Amino acid sequence: QYATTGCSLTLHHTEKPKHEAICEYRPYSCPCPGTSCDWEGSLEAVMSHLMHAHKSITTLQGEDIIFLATDINLPGAVDWVMMQSCFGHHFMLVLKKQEKCEGHQQFFATVLLIGTRKQAENFQYRLELHGSCHRLTWEASPCSIHDGVAVAIRSSNCLVFDTATAHLFADNGNLGINVTISMC
Numbered sequence: 001q002y003a004t005t006g007c008s009l010t011l012h013h014t015e016k017p018k019h020e021a022i023c024e025y026r027p028y029s030c031p032c033p034g035t036s037c038d039w040e041g042s043l044e045a046v047m048s049h050l051m052h053a054h055k056s057i058t059t060l061q062g063e064d065i066i067f068l069a070t071d072i073n074l075p076g077a078v079d080w081v082m083m084q085s086c087f088g089h090h091f092m093l094v095l096k097k098q099e100k101c102e103g104h105q106q107f108f109a110t111v112l113l114i115g116t117r118k119q120a121e122n123f124q125y126r127l128e129l130h131g132s133c134h135r136l137t138w139e140a141s142p143c144s145i146h147d148g149v150a151v152a153i154r155s156s157n158c159l160v161f162d163t164a165t166a167h168l169f170a171d172n173g174n175l176g177i178n179v180t181i182s183m184c
Contacts, residue, residue: 002026005042024116024146031112031145032057033094034079046114046145047090050083059083059090067177069095072107072166086181090114091125091142093179094149107166109177110149110158111142120144121184127159128178129169136161136169141184 001007001016002025011019020026028046030037032054039049050057060082069080080095092112100106111125120142129136138159143152152158166175 024118026146028145029148030054031092031114031148032081033096033149034077034081043115054081057081057083059085061085063087063182064178064180067093067095067179069175069177071173072097072170072175073173084111084179084181087123087183089119089123091123091181092145093177095175095177096149096153105163107161107163108149108153108158109138109161110152111140111179111181112145112147112149112152113142114145117144117146124182124184126178126180126182128180129161129165129175130178131169134168136165142181 001020002023005025007023007025009019027040028043030039030049030053031046032050035054037053039053041049062084063086065084067082077098082093084091084093092114094110094112096108097105098108109127113120113123123142124139125142127138136159140157143157169175
């Protein structure tokens, strides 16, 4: 199905649906969590789409930035999104708050590469929360936006913490997360 966009595999018809679901050449969906955006397009068009359709997303330059999530006490499910540009690539930083079971909310922080799975293997990211006497650190390889935030959460490829931990590191309801991207 994706031969016109670069896939060169020839498969038996029984193997085709499984491959098409994970094919690197399938269209990319809008990676912005928490929106009902139906956009699909090429990898090269993702950043242009985000900059035009999701103008509220801030982009910071550099390998080391601070991702500031404001008003973490907002009720219900909330997504904070920011972009980080370094090493000639764009990374989507996501902090997601959702209810896991009755009244128990959890935070999930992860980094996605605006790129392919193969490109994502070339990077590592580190997320750090700092408090007066505490530090919480998570290091991992970013997922590709082809996989998305839901896959990162489902596979536990993210920093997970509860509301009490968030409040331990927050300052007046705002949570600063140090994000460092490095090449492998």
